[in-house]
Amino acid sequence: MIQEVEIEKPKEINFILGQTHFIKSVEDLYEVMANVPNAKFGIAFCEASGKCLIRYDGNDEEMINLAIKNAEKIACGHSFIIFMKDCYPINVLNAIKNVPEVCRIYCATANPTKVLIYETKNGDEIGRAIIGVVDGYKSKGIESEEDIKERKEFLRKIGYKR
16 A cells, blocks of 8 residues: 655755664664754654654654654654754755665655555564655746756855855
8 A cells, every 4th residue: 555644844945865784773863963063953763663662763852853753753664864954955865875785765855745655564563665755846937047046046145155
C-alpha cells in the first residue's frame, strides 16, 4: 500500500530527509550540525530493528519536537530527518553525505513536502519504506531573461555568488 505523509513544519524552516543504517547516526549527525555556528536543530532517526525506537538529539527544543513528530508520521526504518533554523541545508549537506552511515538523501528543502511511503505486511510484521518525495510544486514554465537576472541578483545579494 502506498501512502502520502505530509511534512509538518513552519513555512521558513528547512529540513533534510535521508536514509542511514546504524544507531550511531544520531550522534554523528549531531556532530555535523553542531559545527555550524549558531545553528538550531533537531534530529530524529527511526530504528529498523531491535526496539525500533525513534532516537533523537539536537540543541533546540522546537526543532527536536518537529523532528520527532515527523519521524513518528514517517515511521520508516533507517530514515532520519533533521530540522534546522539559523542555517541552511547548503551549510551541512556535503558533511551529512560524508557521514559513513548515511546511504541517501531524499530531499533538503523548506518547500511543502510529501513523503511517499510503501508499507508491507508479512504475517504480524509490518515494514515501511520511503519510495520518494514530492518536494514543492510542479514547474510552471521556463525562466525569462528577467527571471535569469533576478536569480543572479538574488544569489549575489545573499552571498552565494560574487
